[in-house]
Amino acid sequence: MIMDRDKAKAAFEEYTNRYDSTEIRVRLKIDHTYRVADIAERIAKSIAADADLAWLLGLLHDIGRFEQLKRYGTFKDAESVDHAELGADILFGEEMLMRAFPGFTHDGYEKIAETAIRAHNKLVIPEGLDETTVMYCNILRDADKIDIFRVLTEPPYDERNKLVDTLTAPAREEVMEYVRAHRCLPGKMEKNMFENWIAKCCFAFELVYDESIAITREQGYFDVIFKHDMKDMRLKAQYDELEKELAKKMKIKY
Numbered sequence: 361m362i363m364d365r366d367k368a369k370a371a372f373e374e375y376t377n378r379y380d381s382t383e384i385r386v387r388l389k390i391d392h393t394y395r396v397a398d399i400a401e402r403i404a405k406s407i408a409a410d411a412d413l414a415w416l417l418g419l420l421h422d423i424g425r426f427e428q429l430k431r432y433g434t435f436k437d438a439e440s441v442d443h444a445e446l447g448a449d450i451l452f453g454e455e456m457l458m459r460a461f462p463g464f465t466h467d468g469y470e471k472i473a474e475t476a477i478r479a480h481n482k483l484v485i486p487e488g489l490d491e492t493t494v495m496y497c498n499i500l501r502d503a504d505k506i507d508i509f510r511v512l513t514e515p516p517y518d519e520r521n522k523l524v525d526t527l528t529a530p531a532r533e534e535v536m537e538y539v540r541a542h543r544c545l546p547g548k549m550e551k552n553m554f555e556n557w558i559a560k561c562c563f564a565f566e567l568v569y570d571e572s573i574a575i576t577r578e579q580g581y582f583d584v585i586f587k588h589d590m591k592d593m594r595l596k597a598q599y600d601e602l603e604k605e606l607a608k609k610m611k612i613k614y
């Protein structure tokens with residue numbers, strides 16, 4: 361796909377200008393968007409996929425966030441709306457916002473993009489998709505996860521990470537089973553702050569591409585996350601186990 365990225369960025373800015381960019385959450389989401397686009401492009405290049413399409417998927421994947429925040433004042437899907445479905449509806453539904461973005465004229469790309477955007481926040485991608493669509497779903501999901509690690513180590517979301525060594529409620533055994541199985545936790549499974557922190561770390565287990573692991577290692581997210589001196593012995597044992605399992609996945613010693 362040959363794409364005019366300046367035109368795509370201009371269309372994205374024109375859309376986000378409808379929202380309040382002085383609101384920090386809008387700003388953060390715009391930053392996240394550009395980073396995911398760049399990471400998706402890098403992953404795509406590593407596997408000889410279409411870098412322009414991957415970049416565009418990154419640019420568009422969270423487009424529903426702005427309307428979600430405006431309508432409901434939150435990014436929590438469980439308390440508002442599924443932002444991926446909302447974004448895909450804005451792009452491919454009646455408003456057809458995707459017409460403002462170059463590149464969708466290529467055969468089948470519109471369908472791939474719609475599927476990848478709708479699937480980007482789901483626990484698993486839908487069954488029965490063709491190989492190419494699965495690949496773009498995975499590129500986008502990997503890129504999104506990688507940038508979520510960054511977001512979690514920066515203000516304002518780093519507070520929870522800083523507090524990890526003061527927590528006293530351990531994770532339930534069923535949560536640790538997901539750690540041992542190298543799986544992401546289903547939504548709403550977390551019942552306390554430690555489980556919530558573990559759930560975010562577990563995103564790494566389902567990274568699909570070697571390049572995704574390389575980018576995560578290179579950017580050092582887990583070096584920041586695993587520097588706690590855990591006070592509670594039960595939590596320390598679980599923390600150590602998680603660290604050990606992640607080291608296997610990431611092929612690194614933390």
Ligand SMILES: [Fe+2]
Binds near residue numbers: 421422443480481504
């Ligand atoms: Fe998202």
